[in-house]
Amino acid sequence: MTEDIDYEIDAEDLPARSGPRALGSPSVVVDDLHVTYRVFGGRKGGTVDEKPSLLTRAINAGRPKGGPISRVKAVRGVSFVARHGESIGILGTNGSGKSTLLRAVAGLLPPTTGRVFVSSEPALLGVNAALMPKLTGERNIMVGGLALGLNAAEVRERTPEVADFAELGDFLYMPMNAYSSGMASRLRFAISTIKTPDILMIDEALATGDASFRRKSTARIEKIRDNAGTVFFVSHSLGSVRAMCNRALWIEKGELVMDGDVDEVCDAYNAFVKSRKGASAGANLR
Ligand SMILES: Nc1ncnc2c1ncn2[C@@H]1O[C@H](COP(=O)(O)OP(=O)(O)O)[C@@H](O)[C@H]1O
Ligand SMILES: [Mg+2]
Structure with missing residues (x-):
């Protein structure tokens, strides 16, 4: 489906598309998920309640400054099943x-x-992954490795390999706030895959990697899939998504718009972004 699509359409009105290939058992099941943030004060975008409820107004009555509590419906009724071996x-x-x-x-x-x-417990690798800028790369590898369930001796044993994968060189012993963003993002990836996770989630963490690092990380992701793991991959680079994934979910304003073969979803999303060219969101696509 490469022609323009009707973006006002409900996910369930979209034609059924061929599902994922025959794969392992489900690893993640999301059933009609809604996540609403409560925001104190002004509007932060997203879908905000039109009028505060009586309760909200009552709570706000005694609040001197900071405005009303509003809600941002960030995820609205998303359902999908992910299987082992899917990216x-x-x-x-x-x-x-x-x-x-x-x-x-x-x-x-x-x-x-x-x-x-x-x-099993997913490993989330995000732009805000819990790496500590004042600590050296080496200490961050220790903290991250312990958080992922290795013991100190195991982390020490794997530290050279992690540093090597992240191409840190002598920066291993420098505080992370001295790292380039590419270096930091490579280290995040290397740490989060220190132990082959069953479910790996990557949230825009590979954006700054260069071509050779992308090849290495793709190989590592393939290894996770070979071990029947599941990978979720958020990136503004459609090229990386096409290269790394076999399936894609497209979410707009918290709703699942499309779920299917990676090329079909990327094509449709690309058409959507192009159709909004000139609008600010178009600039996000690299
Ligand atoms: N901690 C938060 N508190 C309140 N609103 C938030 C918070 N995090 C995200 N949001 C809002 O939720 C919506 C979805 O945000 P997010 O999940 O970060 O989207 P994306 O990752 O696709 O850019 C946005 O409107 C954003 O402003
Ligand atoms: Mg985000």
């Missing part, structure tokens, strides 16, 4: 709810309503 790209313009969805699947945000089932 799933997640597309959508800025603020469409991709990071929120991943954080909810990773168990970092409670669903407002709906349910998330996972076969």
